[in-house]
Amino acid sequence: MLKGIVTVTLKQDVLDPQGQAVQHSLKTLGFPEAQNVRIGKSIEVWLEESDSQKAESRLKEMCDALLVNAVIEDYRFEIVEA
Amino acid sequence: MRCAVLVFPGSNCDYDLYKAANSVEGMEAEYVWYAGDSLHGFDAILVPGGFSYGDALRAGALAARAPILKALRLAADSGVRVLGICNGFQILTECGLLPGALHRNSGLRFICDTVSLEVSNTATPFTTGYAERADIPVRIPIAHGEGNYTCDNETLRKLEDNGQVVFRYAGSNPNGSVNDIAGISNLKGNVLGMMPHPERAMTDWMGTSDGRILFESLSG
Numbered sequence: 245m246l247k248g249i250v251t252v253t254l255k256q257d258v259l260d261p262q263g264q265a266v267q268h269s270l271k272t273l274g275f276p277e278a279q280n281v282r283i284g285k286s287i288e289v290w291l292e293e294s295d296s297q298k299a300e301s302r303l304k305e306m307c308d309a310l311l312v313n314a315v316i317e318d319y320r321f322e323i324v325e326a
Numbered sequence: 327m328r329c330a331v332l333v334f335p336g337s338n339c340d341y342d343l344y345k346a347a348n349s350v351e352g353m354e355a356e357y358v359w360y361a362g363d364s365l366h367g368f369d370a371i372l373v374p375g376g377f378s379y380g381d382a383l384r385a386g387a388l389a390a391r392a393p394i395l396k397a398l399r400l401a402a403d404s405g406v407r408v409l410g411i412c413n414g415f416q417i418l419t420e421c422g423l424l425p426g427a428l429h430r431n432s433g434l435r436f437i438c439d440t441v442s443l444e445v446s447n448t449a450t451p452f453t454t455g456y457a458e459r460a461d462i463p464v465r466i467p468i469a470h471g472e473g474n475y476t477c478d479n480e481t482l483r484k485l486e487d488n489g490q491v492v493f494r495y496a497g498s499n500p501n502g503s504v505n506d507i508a509g510i511s512n513l514k515g516n517v518l519g520m521m522p523h524p525e526r527a528m529t530d531w532m533g534t535s536d537g538r539i540l541f542e543s544l545s546g
Contacts, residue, residue, distance in 0.1 A: 254429075258476060259502065261434045310391060313384055313420065315427040316476060 246291045247326040248303040252312055252319045253284035287311055296323045327545045329355040330368040332398070332414075334389045338376035339411065339525065346525035346541060347372060353545040358394065365397040368406065370544060373398075375412030375469075375523060385428065385472045386416030395421055407451055407544060408517040412470055415509070415519030424512055424519045425485070426477030432502025436471035440533060442496040443508055443522060447489045450515045455543035463496045465534040466522040468508075473521040475503040475510070485510055493520050 254260050260282050267281040289306065293299045300323055312319045331344045340357065347355035355372070358365060365371055378389035389395075402408050402423055410418040418424045431437060442463035445456040456464060477485070482504060485491050493509030501521075509520030524537025 258429065259432060259474075261430050261432050261502075265434055310387065311383070313387070313427055315419075315425075315478075316429055 245326040246293055246296060246299045247324050248289040248291060248299060248306075248321050249324065250287040250289065250303070250307060250311055250319055250321040251284060252287065252317050254282060255316055255318050258316045284317075290326050291323075299323050327353050327369045328367060329353055329370045329372055330358040330365055331355050331372045331374060332360060332394060333357050333374070334360040334376075334378035334392060334417075336376055336378045336380050337374045337413070339413075339523065340374040340376070342523075343372050343374045343411065343525045346528050346537070349528060350538070350541040350545050353541065360389065360392040360394045362394050363397055365394070365401045365406075368401065370407040370409065371398060371401055373408065373410040373414030373417055374525075375414055378413055378417065381472075384420065386413055386418075386420040389413075389417045390420035390422075399423065402512075402517050405514070405516050409452060409540075409544070410517075410519040411523055411525065412468075412473075412521055415521055416472065418517065418519040423517050424510060425481045426475055426510070428472050428521070429474050429476060430472050431470070431474050431500070436469075437473075437500050438467075438469040439500065440465055440467045440527075441500060441508075441522065444494045444496040445492070446494050447492045447511070449489070450492055450511055450518060452511075452518045452540050452544055453492060454546065455539040464493075464536045464539075465527065466524055466537050467526045467533070468500060468522050470501070470521055473501040473503065475501075475507040475521075477504065488513055490515075492518060493522065 263281040270278040448457040527537030
């Protein structure tokens, strides 16, 4: 069994109001060095598959079909032993 | 005119839309469940607002992959009129029938308000009725947390050049939408997505009846 870990982030040119709000809070908490915050999400997919190359290509298909909206999001992933 | 009102798990404006459509002369609405596979015989398809699938993953993402969407695509391609309101608009962008995406309001807040709109294109099958009152802003309610329309610059240029921006927020922009966009159509003009809720603006006692004009244009 393998596990795919997909990290989805907003594209750099898409405004992230949530990140801005969090950055503001960090600043008021005494972390002025936190200049910019961007929030994404992590999606874990357990795969009934032992071949990591096959798993990788199927996971990419899943990202394109549903997990990621390419209009506003970028993604990267890794495959690990589950 | 026979209209289908699609119902997904978590749709919550389906009844309002059904009632609104049925209150317009010449329009007859019926519900179609998301698991169905046919929209044969319908002249228009109405995709309601709400929180389909609880907004899991992204607003509209899962509904955009539901079984009925295959039939919706076929209908849209054959020229049947498709109207997506609020979550319906999100579903139409997620499934690719409309370009761009709707993301978090720039102010982060869920906004429930009645806004003024400019009808930027009165030549679509949904908006001909607004031509006579082009100078008076249209008042229609909004209620959304993710109505911030965004797209790349090339898409935006095409939308503007082709007259696909159908509704714009007039006065103030509530959610950060690029070019104040509140509603867009596809290139052919038979698919319209909009964040404001015309089905909540059908009679004066609702505060405004400006939404009725849209349904009357559609049935006309």
